[in-house]
Amino acid sequence: MKKLPLLLFLLLASINSIGQNTENASSNSVKVNLxxxxQFFWDSLPSPVGWVNDYEGIFSDTEKFKLNNLITKFEKATTIEFGIVTIDTVKTSRDKFEALSLHIAKNWGVGKKGKDNGVLIGLSKGYRKIRIELGNGIAKKFSDQETKEIIEQDFIPEFKKGNYYQGMLNGISKLMEVLRIRMKEE
Known part of the structure; x- marks a missing residue:
């Protein structure tokens, strides 16, 4: 009779151990799959669809349409191309967000060939991060400090209120305004 409680204890301990190993294996499997x-997303980026590619589902169809129209009009007037990409937390880790934004800008070829006049705005609502990638032709017109100020003064205030469309509209409008001024100065 004394062996029965011992056997029962060993059986329960084994079941618990198997359960923990299954949880650990499942957790590790999710990490590996993610x-x-x-890596798959990085290696095989989808082609852009218009100027606004909203992988995070932040903007309504109407908002995307308005942003696309604004960018199209600006591009026709100046040849400067803007791209907007929202990136959810499944597509990248927090520490690789900036690298992915640059990777997208280069792969999508934002900006005219030979002019390198593209601007890509990468946004992750989930990570609360924004990154502005400037082509070399545009980077000559903006200092890092100016870009930082536009992010802080024009994008972020509306983002903090949850108004991502308005923040994006304000920020892009400010970038376009500064670019128009700088182009007239040349």
């Missing part, structure tokens, strides 16, 4: 998915 890492593989992120």
């Amino acid at each position: 890492t593989q998915y992120r």
